[in-house]
Amino acid sequence: MKIKIRFWTSLILSLPILVEMIIHPFTGWMLPGGEWTMLISTTIIMLISAGPFVSSAWSAFKKHHSNMDTLVALGTAITYIYSIYAMFTGKPVFFESAALVITFVLLGQVLEEKMRSTASDAMGKLLNLGAKNALVKKGDHFVSTPITQVVKGDLIQVMPGQKVPVDGKIVSGNSSVDESMVTGESMPVKKISGDQVIGATINQTGSFVMEARKVGNDTMLAQIVDIVKKAQNSHAPIQKLTDKVANIFVPTVLIIAILTFLVWYIFLGKSIATALVFAVAVMVIACPCALGLATPTALMVGTGRGAKMGILIKNGEILEDANNIDTIVFDKTGTITKGKPQVTDIVGDRKIVLQLAATLEQFSEHPLAPAVLTAAKKEKLDLLQVEDFKVIEGHGVSGLINGKKVLVGSLQNWDAVLISPEFKSKVAALTNAAKTVVAVVVNNKVMGLIAIQDAPKENARKAISDLHQLGLRTVMLTGDNQQVAEAIAKQVGIEQIIAEVLPIDKADTIKKLQKKYHVAFVGDGINDAPALTQADVGIAMGSGTDVAKDAGGIVLIKNDLEDVVRALKLSRKTFNRIKLNLFWAFIYNVLGIPVAAGLFAGVGLTLSPEIAGLAMAFSSLSVVISSVLLGKAKI
Amino acid sequence: MNRIIILCLGLALIAFIAWWFFGKHQVETENASVSSNNQSVDIEVKGGYSPEKVILKRGVPATLNFKRTDSSSCLDHVIFSDFGINQKLPQGKTEPIKIDTSKAGEYEWACSMNMFHGKVIVK
Numbered sequence: 001m002k003i004k005i006r007f008w009t010s011l012i013l014s015l016p017i018l019v020e021m022i023i024h025p026f027t028g029w030m031l032p033g034g035e036w037t038m039l040i041s042t043t044i045i046m047l048i049s050a051g052p053f054v055s056s057a058w059s060a061f062k063k064h065h066s067n068m069d070t071l072v073a074l075g076t077a078i079t080y081i082y083s084i085y086a087m088f089t090g091k092p093v094f095f096e097s098a099a100l101v102i103t104f105v106l107l108g109q110v111l112e113e114k115m116r117s118t119a120s121d122a123m124g125k126l127l128n129l130g131a132k133n134a135l136v137k138k139g140d141h142f143v144s145t146p147i148t149q150v151v152k153g154d155l156i157q158v159m160p161g162q163k164v165p166v167d168g169k170i171v172s173g174n175s176s177v178d179e180s181m182v183t184g185e186s187m188p189v190k191k192i193s194g195d196q197v198i199g200a201t202i203n204q205t206g207s208f209v210m211e212a213r214k215v216g217n218d219t220m221l222a223q224i225v226d227i228v229k230k231a232q233n234s235h236a237p238i239q240k241l242t243d244k245v246a247n248i249f250v251p252t253v254l255i256i257a258i259l260t261f262l263v264w265y266i267f268l269g270k271s272i273a274t275a276l277v278f279a280v281a282v283m284v285i286a287c288p289c290a291l292g293l294a295t296p297t298a299l300m301v302g303t304g305r306g307a308k309m310g311i312l313i314k315n316g317e318i319l320e321d322a323n324n325i326d327t328i329v330f331d332k333t334g335t336i337t338k339g340k341p342q343v344t345d346i347v348g349d350r351k352i353v354l355q356l357a358a359t360l361e362q363f364s365e366h367p368l369a370p371a372v373l374t375a376a377k378k379e380k381l382d383l384l385q386v387e388d389f390k391v392i393e394g395h396g397v398s399g400l401i402n403g404k405k406v407l408v409g410s411l412q413n414w415d416a417v418l419i420s421p422e423f424k425s426k427v428a429a430l431t432n433a434a435k436t437v438v439a440v441v442v443n444n445k446v447m448g449l450i451a452i453q454d455a456p457k458e459n460a461r462k463a464i465s466d467l468h469q470l471g472l473r474t475v476m477l478t479g480d481n482q483q484v485a486e487a488i489a490k491q492v493g494i495e496q497i498i499a500e501v502l503p504i505d506k507a508d509t510i511k512k513l514q515k516k517y518h519v520a521f522v523g524d525g526i527n528d529a530p531a532l533t534q535a536d537v538g539i540a541m542g543s544g545t546d547v548a549k550d551a552g553g554i555v556l557i558k559n560d561l562e563d564v565v566r567a568l569k570l571s572r573k574t575f576n577r578i579k580l581n582l583f584w585a586f587i588y589n590v591l592g593i594p595v596a597a598g599l600f601a602g603v604g605l606t607l608s609p610e611i612a613g614l615a616m617a618f619s620s621l622s623v624v625i626s627s628v629l630l631g632k633a634k635i
Numbered sequence: 636m637n638r639i640i641i642l643c644l645g646l647a648l649i650a651f652i653a654w655w656f657f658g659k660h661q662v663e664t665e666n667a668s669v670s671s672n673n674q675s676v677d678i679e680v681k682g683g684y685s686p687e688k689v690i691l692k693r694g695v696p697a698t699l700n701f702k703r704t705d706s707s708s709c710l711d712h713v714i715f716s717d718f719g720i721n722q723k724l725p726q727g728k729t730e731p732i733k734i735d736t737s738k739a740g741e742y743e744w745a746c747s748m749n750m751f752h753g754k755v756i757v758k
Contacts, residue, residue, distance in 0.1 A: 003708060052706035059682025059705060060751075064660045067750045069707050109708050116747075120721075230719030239749070246750055251656035255649050262645045266638050289709075292748030 003113065007106040010049035013041040014099040021096055035087050038095040042080060050076050050102045066250035068289050072105050074254070075283035079609060082276055092273065094609075101284050101613035108617025112293075115624040119300050119631075120232070129181050129200040130221055134165035137209075154212040158203045166199040166215045173208030177201050182221060183542075183557045184310030223548040227312045227555070231303040236316030238578060239295045242585075246288055253286040253593070260597040277609060281596035285612035286589055289620040294581035297627035302574030305631050310557035311567045318553030322537045322571035324518045328467055328564070329510060331523035331531070332478035332485065333367050333454060335541055335561070336492055341368050341454035343375035344435060347426050348448025351381065353440050357450055359384045360397045360408045368438060371452045394479065394502040396438070407441035412481065412500070419446040434487025436480055460492040463561035468493075470568060473517070477501055477509060477531075506531040522564055525550030539564055569635050577630045581623045588619045664688040669695060675731075680713070680724060681705040684744075684753040691757045697734040699755070703727070712747035715755075721747075 017038060020031045031037050050073065057073040060066055076098040083093040135142040137155040147165055150156070155171065158164055164177065176188040179201040188204055191197060197210055199219045216222065257279040264275035299316050306313050313319055330336050346353055358376035361369040362383055376383070389399040396409015411417070411427060417439070419427075423446050430437050435451040464474055475496045478485045485499035501509050506523075507530040513519050518536050525532070525540030529551035532538030538552025542559040554571075556563040592615060594600070596607045607615070665686035667674035673696055676689045680703040691697045701713055703724040713732070714721050724730050734742075734755060742755045 056682050056705045056707035063683040064656055065683045067709050233714050233716045233719055233721045235716055251652050254652050258645050258649050262642060266642050289748055292750055
């Protein structure tokens with residue numbers, strides 16, 4: 001039986017009873033047929049609307065389990081059966097209690113179901129983002145093909161206004177693409193040949209041909225959906241207490257109800273009817289659902305909201321940890337700075353210095369290498385032959401060029417290298433200007449210097465000051481020397497710097513900080529994986545379309561520092577909402593049960609079972625509404 | 636006299652509730668039936684899950700067939716938080732759920748309100 005049919009049946013049949021209850025004291029109007037009409041309506045309600053509660057409660061009981069249905073079924077069944085007995089022995093009846101409790105509980109459930117689907121809405125929207133068809137090149141023509149048949153390497157045409165079907169790279173044409181649905185970036189992004197495009201984003205102005213790189217479950221959208229799904233259904237440590245309470249909740253309430261009955265009937269000498277009403281009110285007001293819904297609904301809305309903004313919070317534990325953070329450590333390159341360093345000065349013979357450096361750097365994966373290569377390309381320099389190429393971790397690269405031993409790298413720890421006083425003063429001057437100096441050493445003698453600078457991102461200063469406003473300490477971690485680090489830190493307003501840290505020591509540095517602080521680390525999802533994993537909260541910043549590979553509990557899809565602030569604000573908001581929900585759910589039960597038991601009857605405060613039923617229905621509903629409202633909160 | 640009988644009945648009922656719900660009771664357990672390259676278990680959802688404990692073989696693709704015959708809204712979703720699965724269980728319909736058995740371990744499932752639980756053990 002559908003819950004809606006059950007609800008409407010009980011509502012229609014209990015309305016006349018409700019009307020009588022309200023207007024009888026004023027007009028003396030009685031239900032036609034009196035108690036018999038009540039008996040018949042309530043019997044139908046019990047069979048159609050309450051029946052499923054009873055059968056669910058019974059099957060749970062057989063497995064030594066209990067739930068909300070146990071309370072509702074028992075509470076209403078007791079009232080109903082007692083009322084039949086009372087009717088035939090000429091005592092006052094309580095049919096209206098049974099009928100109305102069922103109606104109110106079902107009303108609560110109908111509304112709650114609606115709200116719960118609103119709460120999980122973000123997910124459905126994400127899943128439906130993908131395109132259904134793609135124009136795939138077959139022979140000389142582009143043919144409309146179902147998305148499931150697109151394979152890696154296919155050439156796909158994307159027309160203006162169409163969705164990009166899969167992840168890939170533009171091979172011809174250009175356009176601007178609206179990526180807001182995946183990255184949260186509100187401005188359209190210009191795309192030219194060679195640029196990456198993401199599936200499910202919308203092509204706006206031009207048309208282009210792309211090569212499919214990732215299809216099916218490998219696309220960025222599929223990965224995001226997977227992460228969000230896991231996050232939405234994860235647990236937060238704060239739930240542990242509720243889980244413990246939930247396990248013993250219903251049996252405990254049953255015991256309290258029996259005690260309530262015994263106290264009223266035996267020790268206070270009231271009638272069986274009065275004692276029963278109190279006991280039933282206890283059963284009906286108790287609401288394990290509010291406790292059970294408090295955390296998952298807020299988690300669902302919070303993580304879903306994050307996904308819309310391009311912020312993926314991987315699970316409830318991370319969310320809770322993010323709330324305890326007091327220190328936030330940034331990797332410098334690519335996080336605080338643009339990550340695209342450029343050659344600004346060359347000391348020595350411009351052509352030779354650059355040529356030697358570029359020749360070695362072409363094999364290096366060092367972040368400064370592209371800057372040198374780009375500069376060499378600009379000057380149209382040819383690269384030379386290299387033998388015996390070696391990477392000296394954290395220091396530079398070396399190799400044999402034309403029989404000469406050439407070293408390219410930073411000057412620290414190279415005590416054995418010869419350097420002229422002129423070069424030495426240049427190094428100091430450049431370093432003071434926050435530039436990284438790379439030395440080109442030939443046969444152990446410094447031949448030239450290349451100065452490279454990586455400027456901070458435009459919004460870095462604003463993001464850092466926002467973090468300070470949230471009460472966080474900011475630290476910058478970098479492999480660069482103290483001077484460069486200081487200059488950058490000053491520009492963006494970072495408080496503390498830890499410079500000259502080798503990549504392999506980043507995680508250890510975080511570990512040391514953790515002895516005193518709760519540390520979040522913001523860095524590149526792939527290269528900084530160990531540090532991201534070590535930190536209490538690892539925040540990985542946009543490192544491409546492979547979001548699933550990113551280490552760290554929070555993944556920011558855009559390369560935007562302000563998202564760090566938003567992610568932390570969202571975590572705090574969500575966690576506070578969970579706490580509020582839990583507090584409300586606990587306090588409701590802690591206050592509601594004694595009142596229903598008649599503890600305050602002395603001061604005239606009692607609850608009839610139908611009011612208890614109404615309160616119960618709205619307590620769980622209010623928790624869900626509170627979570628849904630989180631989706632509208634200002635971040 | 637009546638009151639004393641009712642008092643005794645009430646206390647007996649409390650003792651029974653405590654024993655029935657808090658005492659240790661055997662959990663219904665089922666081993667998956669393994670055919671050539673698949674293993675599956677049918678799980679009835681009615682006032683909880685039967686079986687409540689499912690033992691699967693590691694490395695063999697597994698399907699749990701959930702069928703909800705209970706109309707309680709408590710049980711209308713089944714959640715495997717380890718796998719990110721949140722599956723709606725329409726009443727009376729069998730919903731197959733694929734379980735990743737590549738790693739041995741214990742994975743809990745629960746209803747959407749975390750009141751009813753079950754467990755998959757991959758060995």
